[in-house]
Amino acid sequence: MIYCRRLDSGMQIIGAVLTIHGNALAGIAVSDGRTWTFTRDDGSFSLRTVPGRPVWARRPNGWTGRWWQHPAAGEPVLFQLHPSRTGSDPQPPSAPSGELRFAHITDTHVSAIDGDPSQAVELAARYGDQTDTTSGLHHALRTAADHGAAFAVITGDLTDHGTPEEFRRVLDSLAAAPLPVEIVPGNHDHYGHRHQPHPSDTPHGGGFLGAATLTRYEQAMGPRWWSADLAGVHLLALDWFSAWCAIDDTDQQRFIITDLATRTPGLPVVVLTHDQPDHDTLELIRYSAAPDSLLAVLSGHWHADAQRNVGGCHLLSTPAASFGGLDWSPPQLRLITLTPGLRTMDLRHDTIPALPKPPRSPTTSRADAPASPRTTSHSIGAHQHLGTLATIAGTVIAPSTDTHGAGHLTRLHPSNTGSNDSRVDVLWTVRAADDPITGVLAGHDQILACSHAGTLTALAPATGAPHWTRHLPHRQRRRLLATPILTAAGRLIVGDVGGVTCLDLDTGDIAWHRDQLGQVDTLLTYGTGLATDRLAVLPLGGPTPGLTALDLRDGTITWTDPPGTPPPSSSLVAIDGTDALLLRTAGPTLERLNLSTGQTRWRTTLTGRFSTAAPLVTDEAIVLVTGDGIAHRLDPDHGGILDRQHLHGLRPAYGPYRSTGTGAPTTAVHTPLGPMIVLLDGSIWQLDSPAGPLLVGDVAAPVTTQPVLLGSNTLVVLSTDAVVHLLDINATATRPMLAGPASRSAS
Template sequence: MHGTVLNEAGLPLPGIVVSDGLQVTRTDDDGNFQIDEPRGFVFVTRPAGWRTDRWYVDATEADPVFTLTADRIQMPFRFAHLTDTHLGSGAGYPQPVEIGTGERLSQVFRDIASAHPKLAAFVVTGDLTDRGLPEQFADFVAATTATELTVHSIPGNHDHLVPEPTDLISRNGYAIHSGEPRHYESFLGPRWYSFDLPGLHVVAMDWFTHELGLDHETQNVWLRADLDAIDPGMPWIMLCHDQPWRSILDGLPRAPIATFSGHRHTSRVVSTGATLHVNTPPAMFGGVDNSPATYRIVEWDGERITIDSQRTYPPRSDVRSLRANTVQSRWSRTTPAIGQRTPFIITGGRVVVPVAVDDEARGSLAAYDAGSGEPLWQAGLDSPLRSAPVTAGTTAIISSAVSGTTWAHDPATGETLWRRPTSDPLRRFGFYAPTLVDGLVLIGDQAALRALDQRTGETVWERSDIAPYQIFVTLSAPVVDRSGMAGSTPTVFWAGFPEPRTPIRLDPKTGETVLSPGIESADDLFRVLASGAGLPIRTPVVDPASGDLIATGVTSVFRRSATDSEMRWSYPTSVPWNPVSVDLSSHGALVVDVGGAVALLDLETGDQLWRTEVGAVSDECFLTYRRSPHPLFAAATIVGDRVLIPALDGDIVTLDALSGAVLGRFATEIPVLAPLVVHDDTAVALHRDGRLVAYPLAAFGGSLS
């Protein structure tokens, strides 16, 4: 192919990079380029300060001409990172789900552009559509016309769901599905390409076909040639649907300064070496990790990348202008844990609060005196902390950050006792609390579960054969069964969504399988997701008498046999992906249905003993695949024969544990996202504005003795 690149006056533009996704060349002094036997599409790497009439053509076009028009350069340069818009009907999910529509995406583009008048572009990193159908791509293309800003997009795995997908294990051991890219290309052109911002090069990849091995060698050759075509000192960033792994990043002439991804429906911002990895939740519904619908404003000032996380559907009330009602409190303390949804703990008279600061890729543990609220210490971590810390007696507080790094700190001083990096900083997503058993710390995921020595952090054993690497992050921790059903010694019991589909028992000392998983479901991932099968999505509890699992699943709470995985009973929840684990009390199994109710179930039969609707007017949403507000989010706190329920309207509701009767309602003014923790005669609450408050139990109504 012979082609030409001109400016708006018809004059040649030399030195413009042109590629067919494999070969990379530059225009000569006359603005001409030549690519022999081009493949697929031919595209220009759009230079900073120029816009194009079109940036790609079909490789069969004869003598194409690209016209570039000079555009104003604005620094710092800002773009909005969105991901996983999933335009579609929601078919194939446990209902009701609320994914994207073309009309809603159009409004999102308009709203973001209006809120950020200096914004220059949008970047959407895949899963633009839910099923890869032509009508869904047409909706996405139509939505981009709602904004005058440039929209850069790349495909995700859902954009390749044609024809009907089947489960498979990728060349890198990833449990994924089949697919092919024809519909994306028909509507949006090249699936990998590059463009320039002022002083910054941007590379976009098709992670899914790379992972499947359909074109990874071609993409790798092109990526290296593309980087070789720019100034060796020019920094660059990568757009990739999933967090890019070693299969993409290894062997490059230099590392990117940042990567931007989605796919996991989580918020995970970490640094590895010189690279900031920004994994962003879905733009139009809640994440699997219960992140709200999110977009990020990315700023490049010519030297560094910074991010500013924003909620796509913010609450109408601005908590920055409000304060919790602390008139009746014993003490109140401002903490850095703003918006933290993770449970905190009280140990040894200290309140220990996990902190996540995504925009700075850092986290910490902050300790306060439980009697006075006075700050005691703060320990910095290598990344945000999205899971609760646990205590190893009086000797250590152990936590696992989203990077997968596990930490042990001295409870009295916050001093780091040991730190154990993850086995794979790119693939490990740490979102559940460590499990402690017999001097060991269990941490990891289905593809790499390991046991660390509680005293030293040294690896005692590691299992990499339980299940292949998964699309969904692990939110269900292993649990310890001391019921004696598997013998006199305790065993580790593990099941989760989507793997292990049949619970597996391990010897905690060696990691060896005690009880074979048996026959697994033959359903593929999409059918498992649609059916809401009996797999824990949050850490289950073990019935101390029988060893059975009682767990929250995708569409229900259920009890599963400890011996043969038979479902004993199932109790439906009003919304899918209910984020709260089951609590066992002396009265039965307590279920918080965040759609608006609390129920007590008979532990043996699953029969409903009582159900109380908890009315609360809220404009908050933290639910997976949802954006409609809901009234409840945090787990209940059981105090004697009373149940304390924090609501998203800021009320703390007290119920009678025997009857479910409402005994009191205490208004705090600010939503409470984490469970209350009782210390002496107070209940400590962490509010969404980051304020930690100790309320007297007597303020909540009813006798709490």
């Protein structure tokens, strides 16, 4: 008889691991995540555990089936496994021989809340559009299968509220999935006590992310950490949030040591976790896996794309599957392809859209008008997300990302822009970092590239030859989106809430470094700061400290936002010498503040969705555009709204926590015709036309990189497919109107 026997110190499990035909599987590891045993020759095992804790069998390569259970006293505990799709190789027939492809999906946030959005835990209450995340999960799994994935992994935040109903919806989706799916929990999966509290709840943890309860996930979904051998790799699955809450961090570290010491020798290790592990845990995994065996760590949590290679290990964070990311990334999943090499496993990866593409329609109903007047386009890479363009001596410096995720800079020289024989000459292209470039500066006879992971490279403008390269600390957790500050004294100020560094632009020497200005979590630092004669003022993400002033001499904090202040979402914009303008997430709101003290002069609530587009100061007003294309003009002295105008006919796109609408990730640009802005959907608008905002161009692709004006008549736009577009704005002054005047509403 296979049974569980309750003991004073817990429960003794007596069971077996068999094939579906009743044959014994010997040497199979069985665990509850804390205690371990191995099956005997007849497939039997004995394990001491505690009531309520799931027990699981570590699936050997080529086997799947019923691999975990909730043991109960007096009931059989039997794990029955069967060969996977094609024995030891689960690849679909379409895959090249020896190659494994699987999909990384994350942050599906399946929700049973269809009414009051204020019940949402995250910023969806502010930004959300009631996206159907259950449907989004179905689409993501179907997309993965259609692209040849043998299986999918979902790295946490399966649900939005962690309730039994949401877990049921996830299980229904997984049961109907066209491919096998492996899962681990995220912080939202441990929030059930917030929404359906029970007297037995004992939440643990705290801070910005709150506390966790664990039983709801375990009862519905099974083990919170586990391992398996699958298609030639060893999957090591962890519960990042319960460890973050210090509930079971020691238990999981012991699990890592035991599991990796007993795994099948030679298998490379792929870690599944909701967020990237802390430094000590990552080093423990690396050490326990043996040299060169840690292949990848797959995570999510930030709702933002991140990819880097540290010591041969791929650290990959994928955006959310059903709605746009906080870094303006579209809903997507990551395809990972593994190919056995002579000594190691080769890993390639690429992100693809997770949702069906919205129907393509013109921005307006203009059948006769060309998409964009006198535009010259030139491809420079595979893709480019975020970042900035720079100009120097009549040329453009543009970032791009190659198919391996490395960041490049290209110097382009346009000729005869606006004429029929216009062209673009490439002066040079250099690889500037191992990860995407998100900031470009030109000054002091240097070109500076700053990467997402904190690699700074100074280049010679004439040739692109590197002068110096520096790697900022904490590379595995860096997410730098903003261009560094260049001070009048030739110093660079670069960083985020995880640390700020001051360097000499000429030499790259570090003058000072200020570490850990606040708790590092998912509120990104979107904007670039400003420097006065004595301060560097940075719009840091959070949750703390927000807007922060550092002494330029040594990095000492001079002042910060008061606790509870909504985080900044844009760059600081100077006004009248002593003040600055800043957009904040709540509202959104625009404020004017004194740079020396941080004192707020005025604060105005705007209309529209989340935006990272900084305001633009003109001779007459402050101009900015919020999400869904709502243009505002404000009085600089008191912040009063002079008028609001809706830009009509925008194409469906996405935005943070949204799968609809469009947004303004980039700031308007000064031109001789007045401010122009490029929206996320690629439409280009002249904001100060006498007839109201006019559509003057369309690159027909998403844009998240900050455009720039070259000379006095060329607007340079870089779309996410890494195509540089040069628009002759002089032609827009005489061409027929492409769209009727935007609707106007009084303040």
